[in-house]
Amino acid sequence: MASMYGHPAETHQVTTEDGYILTLFRLYGNRKALPVLLFHGILDSSDTWIIRGNRSLSINLANNNYDVWLGNVRGNRYSQGHVYLNRNVDPAYWNFSFNEHGLYDLSATIDYILTKTGAPKLNMFGHSQGNILMWVLLSTRTQYNDKINVATALAPVCYGAHVLEPVPTLLRVLNRLYPLLRALGVTNVLGDNSILTILFRLVARIPVLGYFIDAYKILFTVFGRDSTELEPSFLPTVTLHVPTWTSLKNVIHYAQVVMVPQFARFDYGPSGNLAAYNSTTPPLYELGNVKTKVVLLAALNDKLSQLGDVDTLRKQLPNVIECPDNETPV
Known part of the structure; x- marks a missing residue:
């Protein structure tokens, strides 16, 4: 895909x-x-x-000679x-959550790049859970703030x-089913x-199936509606790439x-937490330890990243930067 837009990866x-x-993956740019x-x-x-091709952030950065x-x-x-x-x-392969993504995946990636x-040091963009990784790493392994x-x-x-x-209801149901799913040997999803x-990819690509299941409406129901930014014609491309395993x-x-x-480590229940953390409750991530300069970009109709939750996060982070419209510090 990168080669199609002039930047072989x-x-x-x-x-x-x-x-x-x-x-x-690396799109080569200015080494300096x-x-x-x-x-x-x-x-x-x-x-x-x-x-998104030439509208994608990675291609725009590469076009502007970034590494x-x-x-x-x-x-x-x-x-x-592995x-x-x-x-x-x-099954042990799948014994991870965003805690391990942050502590091990992000830290190893940063160290390798540097x-x-x-x-x-490097600049970083995270999307959704890609930001959770930053909060986990920077609050726990504080040397990565530098x-x-x-x-x-x-x-x-x-x-x-x-x-x-419907996300909270879906997550509550899934949480209740978690012990049963584990007993049945379910380790990964989607x-x-x-x-x-x-099935999701089929209904997005085959019009006749769309009469029975509207994949476009499902996406907007879960994430928030914006037909200008995600037009129907682009949906088949999206569903070729998302979702993928977790x-x-x-x-x-x-x-x-x-x-x-609460923004805390995984909750194994009182006895499990006692074994894992020497406490009946999981420890919180100390966001006051995140000293890196942070820019927060949120959207009004994003159902998962609501402005009230972003504001709570903003009050916890000690080094949030205020930016003029359409400008990001580098």
Whole structure:
């Protein structure tokens, strides 16, 4: 896809400290500029930054001679390897949530880019869960605050008290079913070969099926309506790339953030928390530790990144930058 728009991509392999093998793409630019890392949201991949072609952020950055890197978290279509675990037969492979995405995937990606380029730090864009990764890492491994120049959060997600229906209801139901699903051996959701994903892609691409199931309406019902930015003709392209694999545990962790609502580590229940954290409740992520300069960009009709929750996040972060319209600090 990158080659179609004049920027052939390099492929890099990054191994995390807990053995997951991630794929990282690079659109070559000016080596003297600070690298720019783009990180996708939940059930997504690096594809999200390029499928709009010349309207995509990655292509625009590359056209302006930036050194662009596209990250992928463990488990998605580009990062399914592990040093010794097999995702198809080892349930332990899927024992992760956004906590591990932040602590291990993002940290390994940043270290690799800085080592490869020799740059002292990088700029970063995150989308949705791609921002949660930043909050997890920067609040816990505080040395990484010195490795990010500016973190730009698109559709910032952290708190979930104001998330609009039907997502809260769906997450509550899934949370109640979690013990049963685990007992049945369910470890991951909405993979490229899952029945739901295949069906969703079919109804988006075959008009006759659209009479029975409106994939376009489903997307707007979940995420918020904007037919100008996501026109019907683009839907088949979107559904070729989204969703892609994530762990069931990751979805449940997000459900906990929405239901509680607190930005905390995974809640295993009182006895499980005692074993994991030496406390009956999961510890909170200390957002006051996030010293990196942060830009928050939210939208009025985003059902998942509601302005009330973004405002709560804003009050917790100590170094949020106020920007003039259409301007981002670099």
